[in-house]
Amino acid sequence: AQSVTQPDIHITVSEGASLELRCNYSYGATPYLFWYVQSPGQGLQLLLKYFSGDTLVQGIKGFEAEFKRSQSSFNLRKPSVHWSDAAEYFCAVGSYTGTASKLTFGTGTRLQVTL
Amino acid sequence: DSGVTQTPKHLITATGQRVTLRCSPRSGDLSVYWYQQSLDQGLQFLIQYYNGEERAKGNILERFSAQQFPDLHSELNLSSLELGDSALYFCASSGRGRMFGYTFGSGTRLTVV
Numbered sequence: 001a002q003s004v005t006q007p008d009i010h011i012t013v014s015e016g017a018s019l020e021l022r023c024n025y026s027y028g029a030t031p032y033l034f035w036y037v038q039s040p041g042q043g044l045q046l047l048l049k050y051f052s053g054d055t056l057v058q059g060i061k062g063f064e065a066e067f068k069r070s071q072s073s074f075n076l077r078k079p080s081v082h083w084s085d086a087a088e089y090f091c092a093v094g095s096y097t098g099t100a101s102k103l104t105f106g107t108g109t110r111l112q113v114t115l
Numbered sequence: 116d117s118g119v120t121q122t123p124k125h126l127i128t129a130t131g132q133r134v135t136l137r138c139s140p141r142s143g144d145l146s147v148y149w150y151q152q153s154l155d156q157g158l159q160f161l162i163q164y165y166n167g168e169e170r171a172k173g174n175i176l177e178r179f180s181a182q183q184f185p186d187l188h189s190e191l192n193l194s195s196l197e198l199g200d201s202a203l204y205f206c207a208s209s210g211r212g213r214m215f216g217y218t219f220g221s222g223t224r225l226t227v228v
Contacts, residue, residue: 032215043117043205043219090158094215099146100171101215105158 002027002093006106013081014114021076021109023091032094033074034103035065039087047089050074061085086113118142119220121206127226133194136223140187140208146170147189148209148217149181153202164189196227 003026013019025031032051036044048059055067065076074091088110092103118141128134140147149161151174160173164183175181178196183189193200203224207217 034215036219041221043119043221044207045219046217049215096215098170099165100163101146101209102148102160102163102171102173103215103217104160107157 002031002095002104004091004093004104004106006089006091006109008109009107010110010112012112012114015083016080019076019078019081019085019111021089021091021111023074023076023106024072025074025091025093026072027093027095031074032096033065033067034092034094035059035063035074035076036090036092036105037061037087038090038108044090047076081111081113083113083115086111117218117220119206119208119218121204121220121223123223124221125224125226127228128196130196130198130227132196132227133192134196134225136191136193136204136206136225138189138191138206138208138220140189140206141210141218144208144210144218145187146209147183147187148207149175149189149191150205150207151202152205152222153199156202158205161191193225198227201225201227 005024034049035047050067088108091106120139122137145166148163151159161175163171181191203222205222207219
């Protein structure tokens with residue numbers, strides 16, 4: 001069964017500093033990987049996804065993630081964090097069979113941004 | 116507005132009661148997914164429906180059931196509620212050809228007292 005580990009429960013960075021959120025996955029085949037963001041009281045918004053091809057994936061809001069098969073990782077990065085990036089971030093791995101699909105989420109990393 | 120509508124936004128009910136959560140998917144989306152988000156369990160996949168038929172099942176309790184109607188809206192029924200069922204329940208939808216192109220609703224916050 002697939003699983004996702006986000007080792008950092010809470011991260012604090014200063015506005016303008018760089019950010020890296022860690023994600024490790026366990027999946028038997030080629031993984032479909034995702035990063036979602038959840039602001040307080042909101043639903044989940046897709047930041048980016050990796051299906052195949054270029055291992056460096058660009059997303060919305062200036063985020064990018066790099067897939068490293070050898071390390072089973074899919075870390076999320078942003079060169080310069082803005083105060084509005086404060087939120088909870090979830091990494092997920094997707095599995096599907098025909099029209100059946102599901103996402104398995106990590107436990108999330110809460111990002112706090114200090115001014 | 117994501118296009119996925121969940122009602123109600125908040126629900127407070129007593130233990131032992133039954134509630135129904137409703138989800139209207141994005142226009143044209145055939146799949147509906149239900150997820151539960153709680154402090155101790157995190158985000159858990161419950162169930163998926165595709166064009167009215169159950170397609171995938173996750174960690175859904177026997178006290179919970181769901182269905183998708185001909186107009187593609189879905190309902191999640193939670194019965195014999197326990198304090199531990201308090202959580203945020205999300206619905207997501209996706210369309211044919213958009214593998215994992217999930218759009219999430221803003222959720223229903225259920226509080227069992």
